[in-house]
Structure formats: C-alpha cells, structure tokens
Amino acid sequence: MALPFYVSPEQMMQDRAEYAKKGIAKGRSIIAMEYADGVLFVADNPSNSLFKISEIYDNIAFSGAGKYNEFESLRKAGIQHADVKGMMYSREDVTARSLANGYSQMLGTIFSQEMKPYEVELLLAQVGETAEHNELYRISFDGSIVDEQRFTAIGGRSEAILTLLRKESPEHCPSLKDALTLCHSAFERVSDLKPSLEGLEVAILDRTRKGRKFRRLPIQEARRILE
Amino acid sequence: MATWQAQTQQSLPHSGTSIHQAPALPHGTTVLAFTYQGGVLIAGDRRATEGYQIASTRMEKVFQTDDYSAMAIAGAAGPCVEMAKLFRIELEHYEKLDGQPLTCEGKANRLGQMVKANFPMVLQGLVVIPLFVGYDQKRAIGRIFKYDITGGRYEETDFHAVGSGGKDARLTLKEHFKKRLSEQDAIQVALRALVNAAEEDVGTGGPDLFRRIYPTMKLVDHQGVRDVEESVIAALCEPLMNRHQDE
Numbered sequence: 250m251a252l253p254f255y256v257s258p259e260q261m262m263q264d265r266a267e268y269a270k271k272g273i274a275k276g277r278s279i280i281a282m283e284y285a286d287g288v289l290f291v292a293d294n295p296s297n298s299l300f301k302i303s304e305i306y307d308n309i310a311f312s313g314a315g316k317y318n319e320f321e322s323l324r325k326a327g328i329q330h331a332d333v334k335g336m337m338y339s340r341e342d343v344t345a346r347s348l349a350n351g352y353s354q355m356l357g358t359i360f361s362q363e364m365k366p367y368e369v370e371l372l373l374a375q376v377g378e379t380a381e382h383n384e385l386y387r388i389s390f391d392g393s394i395v396d397e398q399r400f401t402a403i404g405g406r407s408e409a410i411l412t413l414l415r416k417e418s419p420e421h422c423p424s425l426k427d428a429l430t431l432c433h434s435a436f437e438r439v440s441d442l443k444p445s446l447e448g449l450e451v452a453i454l455d456r457t458r459k460g461r462k463f464r465r466l467p468i469q470e471a472r473r474i475l476e
Numbered sequence: 477m478a479t480w481q482a483q484t485q486q487s488l489p490h491s492g493t494s495i496h497q498a499p500a501l502p503h504g505t506t507v508l509a510f511t512y513q514g515g516v517l518i519a520g521d522r523r524a525t526e527g528y529q530i531a532s533t534r535m536e537k538v539f540q541t542d543d544y545s546a547m548a549i550a551g552a553a554g555p556c557v558e559m560a561k562l563f564r565i566e567l568e569h570y571e572k573l574d575g576q577p578l579t580c581e582g583k584a585n586r587l588g589q590m591v592k593a594n595f596p597m598v599l600q601g602l603v604v605i606p607l608f609v610g611y612d613q614k615r616a617i618g619r620i621f622k623y624d625i626t627g628g629r630y631e632e633t634d635f636h637a638v639g640s641g642g643k644d645a646r647l648t649l650k651e652h653f654k655k656r657l658s659e660q661d662a663i664q665v666a667l668r669a670l671v672n673a674a675e676e677d678v679g680t681g682g683p684d685l686f687r688r689i690y691p692t693m694k695l696v697d698h699q700g701v702r703d704v705e706e707s708v709i710a711a712l713c714e715p716l717m718n719r720h721q722d723e
Contacts, residue, residue, distance in 0.1 A: 298575075332569045332572075336565055
C-alpha cells in the first residue's frame, strides 16, 4: 500500500485560504454604512433580479460576496434560523449577534472539514433603536468574525474601498444622501468598470419604519436621493 | 366531556349528508368582510367565550398577515390565534426566501392547506374557520376567501361573515351592501352588521360604550393594510346603538 503524501496542516490551511481568497477576489464588492436613520447597503450588482442584499429578519439584513450558490444557501439558512427562533421565543430574541455566531460556526466547520472551503464573505447588520445600538459584522470564509463600526465592505475590492472610506467618511453619522454619495463614489473610484447608478443594488435598514425595517431602494429613488 | 366529544364526532362526518345535523360551527364570534370602493374591509367583534362564560371582552380576531392581506378567525381561540401567527410567519418566510411576496391567490391556497392540516383537530372539537382578504395588485381589486373545515377554499365576490353571529351579520350585509361603497359608508355598514349580530347572538359582543371596547376593522387597499381608528368607530357607535331608544 502506497503511503499518502504528507501535507503539513499549515500548508493545507494556507492552500485552502488561498483558494477561497482567489474566489472572493473575483467577486464584486458590497458596502454597508451607518447613516442617520439606520444602515445603508450598496452592492456593485448589475443584475436587478439576482440580489446580493436581502432581509433576514425585522431589523437584520444580510449580504454575501463571492460564489452565488454558496452565499445563497447561507442566506436561506439564516432566514430559517431567524424565523424559527422568532416563532419559538419572541421577535426581539432574534439578534444579528447570534446569527453571526451561527454563520461563523458554519463557515469555520466547512473551512476545516469539507473538501473545499466556501468562497464567500458575509456582511450582517442590525439596526438598533438608536445609532449606538447598530451592529455590523463581517464574517470571512474561514469563520473569522469582525465586529465593525460605522462602515464595512466585503468582496473583491473591499480593501481598496475600506482604505478610501477610512479617509473620507465623516466623523458623525452621515445623512442618507451623503452616505449614498460616498458609497457611489467609492465604487466609481476603485472599480475599473465604473459602475453607473444602474449597476448598483441599494437597500436600507430604516429604523423609522414600523415592523420590518428592511427596504430596497429602486434606482429611481436612489437617483432622487442623490440629486 | 365524553358526550360532548361524541356529539361533535357524530355530527361532523355526516354534516354533508344530513340536513338535520348542523356541521360543527365555530362558536362565539362574528367576523365579516366585504369589498368597497378602494379594496376590501374586514372586521370582527371582541368577545371570546368559554361555554356560558365570557372568557375575554377584548379579544383581537382580525390580523394583518402581510402588507396586502389580512385574516379574521372564528373557532377555538388557541388554534385560531396560532394559525394566524403561523400564517403570517409563513408569508414573510416565503417572501424573504423567494425575494417577492406570494400572489393573492397563492396566499389563499396556502391558508386552505393549513385549514386542511387542522382537520384532525376538528374531530377533537377544535375548529378553525378563517376568513381571508387580500388586495390583488395585479387585478387591482380586493378579494375575499372563505373556507370550510376540510380546507375547501371559496371566493366570495361581495361579502361574507363567519362565526356564530355570521348569519345575522350576513343578513344585514345583504340589505345594506352595495358595490363600490365609499370608505365611510363601508365602515358604517360593517359596524351595523356587527351590532345587529351582537343583538341576535350571545356569542358576539357588541360595542361596549361604557368600557370603551369597540369592534376592530382593517381596510386593505392599494396602499396596504391599515386599521380603522378606534375614535372613528367610537363616534359611529353611539348613534347606531341608540337608534331604538324611545323619543
């Protein structure tokens, strides 16, 4: 019997991480940014039927970058988890923190135990009663989880976008118009293809809404806001 | 208990074949729905009974199920509220997974399946009969669906009412319903039907001016679902209830 080749664990993890990163780097980016009344999501997404941003629960939104089928299955799992939990206990017991934990567990297990890691990055946001209670989480392909403040980005050009936003984002919470302008210009500057407003998917978690806070902003409305 | 159960079980399977045996109708409620100019109105009384006792005077029987639909329920309170809650969650769940809400027809069918799934409980005496209304955005009309205990789904074009006072409410609606009523008139007609039902039926609670308990109503139109303000209903209640007073 031939002995299998020895591969050191470090090497194996590094290979997997590289594989996943390569996959994510091909994907387009998504920004989440806190604004005066909630959280704004902007995704570089030319399709207006296949969404990258979606509602998970009353005050929680999700977006995924990377391989579509993979983040789509994670999105569905999240909705399932949230709806079951909300029905068994109460609607207030569904939190982004516990969802982010669940995602982190799932991605971590997949990264170390499956044949192939998921080539995805996730962004989870919860809008709070006040701006101090907003929560932003970024979860990577290996299950590592980062609790972010004010803004965050995932996907292919996320590093470039983050560098740009760190430099230009205002100290205080911007208005929806300012936040959207900033996100739009960030996309324009880091991308080679210069996505027009039509190529963006925009959604908000608006704390002034009653019940479900998530709302998609159609392009006409986004344009009106920018004017 | 034993005799009561035997009675229900006996009356149910034969309800279709014998006209002498009444089917197991839900007790202690009047909920109604009818179309009006903008869409559809749905309303219900507030009384819940336990045998000859009044279990609650402030029960809510009309529920918003999503942005463009609502339901009202008659039957055993526990399973009724449970079904309304579950139905609401299911509609939201579908909308989130699929990215768009179900059509009005789809929602009505899904509710029919839920009523059907409840059939074993009906044999135990726990009946749930919903009344479902929705605004059909494609056709721009309000629609009404009624159900039987087996999950059969029937669309009504004008009006319907269920519960122990349902028949009395239907009689009033038959007299006063007109196509394309204005919103104001629709509220008036709904209230009249509920007051009449409460006068005829012990299981239905009328407006309680002393404790300020009024029927609840929702309007479902192209803008979505909204409650009729309690103050609006209260203002209409008093003249309606005093109409038989001697001069």
